[in-house]
Amino acid sequence: MTISLIDSAPAMTRVLDAAVEDRADLVREMWAPMAGMYHFVPGGVDMADVHRQNFGFDWEGPVDRLREGLDALVAADAWRRIADALEVGAAALTSVDPGATVPDMNVLLVLGDPTDEHFLDEVQGLSGFGGISGYIVVTVWPTPRVLARLEAIAVHELHHNVRYSPGGILWNPATVTVGEHVVAEGLADVFATELYGDAGYTHFVGERTRADDGVLAKVVSGLEVTGMQDFAAWVLGDSTARLFGGEPVGLPTGAGYAAGARLVHAYLEASGSTAAQAVRTRAADILRTALPRLGLVPTGRH
Known part of the structure; x- marks a missing residue:
């Protein structure tokens, strides 16, 4: 290396x-x-x-x-x-x-x-x-x-x-889902916190967004969306989606990061592992464990 x-x-x-x-x-x-x-x-x-x-x-x-x-x-x-x-x-x-x-x-x-x-x-x-x-x-x-x-x-x-x-993980632009992108951002943020504490969380995500159950539920509703042209709204939020010509979905900036971190924390608590250990864990496996722990219903493939 x-x-x-x-x-x-x-x-x-x-x-x-x-x-x-x-x-x-x-x-x-x-x-x-x-x-x-x-x-x-x-x-x-x-x-x-x-x-x-x-x-x-x-x-x-x-x-x-x-x-x-x-x-x-x-x-x-x-x-x-x-x-x-x-x-x-x-x-x-x-x-x-x-x-x-x-x-x-x-x-x-x-x-x-x-x-x-x-x-x-x-x-x-x-x-x-x-x-x-x-x-x-x-x-x-x-x-x-x-x-x-x-x-x-x-x-x-x-x-x-x-x-x-x-x-x-293979990122195939034709089949990759919002779920993969959201989980990846959550894993990366949590990994950064494992090394650098709270400074690891991406700073353009507001604390209110991080704690908002409505934001989490909305992001989860889009986990099966495919087509990378639509990812900006679900992960980065409506403002970024508009900038790049995408359709807003009703989410604040950094919503996918906030939801991803909550999903990842739920998975890690259940599995007893770390974001470092989960670097190659499939999003489907993380979501299958995390969603029920957060009171949300797993749906489809991710």
Whole structure:
């Protein structure tokens, strides 16, 4: 296992220092080690577009605030902290499940766009992706809360990466359910709490949402939904669904994370296991145990 954390601080500095017309190519250069995420796309993709889709900073706009954000990440020793956390997380997973695959991976930490209201306010400066084996992208705006949670953010994405690596759970876009996505977010959050306490819980999920039985019941009603274009509403909430052109279903931001954590806790209490041990446990098995314990009726496949 080799975890390669891309040295993106100097790469971002080069972007911000360059003439505007040269910046897009420098963004592509920074993202180049992540191109393998899109090996299934004929002809590949434009990694500058990927940067934007991940709420990455606007390289065409003013740079003073971006420089301040980058300075804050550097001052917080963000790259070392994330690298150390990934090593800790990998050891925690393999110590309880030696058969789990921790792949060689490229990890990119990138500054987000502070002018994007959804990114800054709704998801509070965090967008992470670790669902493709061998790649993790963490996009942040360095608020005090984000900086305090860097380790937890990293291991959350690591849990996803191991879950969806060879020998783990197969994510088939044609058949995957909301239930799988919700359980995966719950497992990743609870795993982060096993290592970092309450800081492990994704911070853009409100406490009221976490405790709301109506939110839980609503998410559970959608567990059998398939079709990834509809997942945003069930997992991230209506605001994100609207942003990406999806149909709202009546859920607040982070509803799927909140429901997932409750479902996972119910399963772990019943099984006596941990989220680390359950990294490769099928969502159907978790839900079959968790739903009755929460007074909810299991339905169908997940």
